[in-house]
Each structure stands twice: as C-alpha cells, then as structure tokens.
Amino acid sequence: MNTREKTEAYVCQTYVRQGKAFVSGKGMFLTDEDGKVYTDFLAGIAVCSLGHCHPEVTAAIREQAGRLVHVSNLFYTQPQADLAKALVEKSFADRVFFANSGAEANEAAIKLARRYFQQNGDKKRFRIITMAQSFHGRTMATLTATGQDKIKQGFYPLLEGFSHVPFNDLAALEKELDDTVCAVMMEPVQGEGGVIPADPDYLAGVRALCDRTGTLLIFDEIQTGMGRCGTLFAHEVCGVTPDIMTLAKALGNGVPIGAMLATQAAAKGFAPGSHGSTFGGTPLATAAGCKTLEIISDPVFLARVREKGRYFKKQLNALKEKYPRIHQVRGAGLLLGMEIDKDASLFVENCFKKGFIINAIQDKVLRFAPPLIVETADIDRLVAVLDSLFERGDLA
C-alpha cells in the first residue's frame, strides 16, 4: 500500500485530499513522493507563514526538542513565559492562555466571556453574537459559533445562547445587543467565509457598541493574525482593540499552538482551576512560537508583506480587467480572494497539475495565502498560470 492508499483505508474520511504524499518542504516549495515540486500559495492554510522548514524555526524546534518537550502546566517553563511576554508586549493584551489549535483558543475565549459575567453574579448574560459566514472551528462550541449551516449538519442539538447577525451591518448588531449578551465574536477578515474584509468603519462601530453595552469584544485572528494581513494583527489598521483575541495557525509556523490573549480586566474571568489544557503551551510549541513571532513582528518584514500584498492584488486585478468571469478581488496583505462565476475547485485542480497549490472556498472563491516570504517572481509565475487557465474555454 502506498501512502495515499493507507490514508484512504485507515484515516477518518473527513477530508478530500489531492495528489501524492508530500515528503519535504523548503521555503515556498513542497516536493511529493515522485519528486515533483509545487509552489505553495496556501502555506498549509495560512500556517507556514515563514515558509516550510524555516531554518531559524527548525533550529529552535531542534534545540528545544533536545532540551525539554513537555512538563504540564503544573510547572513553569521558560519558552512559555517568553512567548506570553512577547505577545503581551506586541499587542493590546495583558495575559495569554495557551492552547493547541484555533478551535481550542476560541473555546477559551467563549468560556472566558461567559465566566467573566457569571462569576460577577450576572448569570443571565451568556449569549454570544457572531457573524453570518463566520468560521470559528469544529468543536461543539465553535461550530455553534460558526455562521455557516453546512458546518453544523448532523451535530444537533447545538449549544444554547449563540446567534448570528449579517457581517458589516452595524444596525443588525445593535438590534441584537441586549443585556443577555456577554460577547461579540468576529474575524477582522472572514477567511473561510470567502475572504471578506470588515468595512473600515465597521470594527470601530462594533467596538463602540460593545463599549456602550458593556459587552466583551472578541477578535478571532486565527487566520488573519501573525502578519498575514500586513500588520502583526489585522485589527491594528482600524485603530481599535478587542478585549480578547485568539491566535493559532501561523503562531508556530506549523507546530500546533493556539493562544487566547485578553486584557487584565477580561482575564479576571479565569481563576486557577477554571480552565486548562494538558498540552497548551508546551516548551516545544512555544519555542517555535517565540522564534516565529520574533521574525514576523519585525517592522521591515511586515512592510514587505504589505508591499507584496499590494503587488499581488494589482496583478490579480489586472486579470479581472481581462476576464469577465472574475467578479472581485479582495482581501488584505497576503490573504487574498478572487471571486469567480463558478467552479473554483476546477481552477484549484488545474493549478495543482501545473505545480501550484491554491485553494477554493465557498464554491466560487479562489483563496491565496502564500508564505509571507513569497517573492514577486513567484507571484508572477502563479498569475501567468491563472491567466492561461482563464484563457482556456474548457474550465467554464
């Protein structure tokens, strides 16, 4: 049995997988078991933002793996303390809770928001409002929070106390906000929902509504954070900060890690024993996180992400001018989406055949989330392939 056959035979069938097994990666490139090389414009779904096997991150992982991998959160470890300090120093937050994935980071945020009010005796304030088309994860609480029905099929009954409002619609949110709501939770740019950015004034408007009603504001930056959108955290461009923010994906450049960051006031909702995770913030994961954060948070690195994102968007918009099938190019930094008339997955398959990895979401959107180290020459090569595919009539 080869890897593909074994995987199909023994791994739960929750994913439709493409191609042959990958055996190695370096920077922008992945190599499969036949030696075919692919240029990666997905980065493990916005995870390997420094590229595959970044030498400094790999060295940090190797060094830590030889020193100490795990001791549990009953004890102190230096990499965890260092990463928490660095995250706090580079954000609005005062405290960090470490988890192992995005969904777990969001679970922590949801639990913190509820407990924040309940421990003050405000037991009726437990509702959480999220956005239509949002994506927050696959655990029971986070799939309930997610604003997409297809994610929920087969998992009823869901949790109590979640409702969704249309994204970018401040009036709809205002109508829904009452004294039973403990938190509003949202992505600054909806990733899985179709790469849909919040309107520039919307985030500030949401912040103002939350302030007026005493509601906690949670930004899910699991996909948008860690430089993906051109600033360390995507919300930085709107000039307001949340009470709670979640991170995962690129935080360990591929080593599983999630984090929930909170202000001192919000973090008071947790006390010893109220939440936990065996693996959350292991020395190994947080050592990878420290190195990744150090590199990505360099202002020169982030300026280059913005520059390359602008260039990429311009090239994609040039294709839009040429092909009426392309309806819109949108996104921020190096999280870009191209909405086409239909059948986005056909483009994904054909790009793959030509050695480029991209991704389709919501049937009609091509998503591009390359490693942030992508160069304009890589972008030009992908755009040339897309151009040739749009020119072909048979993909319509």
Ligand SMILES: Cc1ncc(COP(=O)(O)O)c(C=O)c1O
């Ligand atoms: C915005 C957002 N939140 C949460 C998640 C869930 O993260 P994970 O798959 O690590 O649980 C994702 C994953 O795509 C995401 O994009």
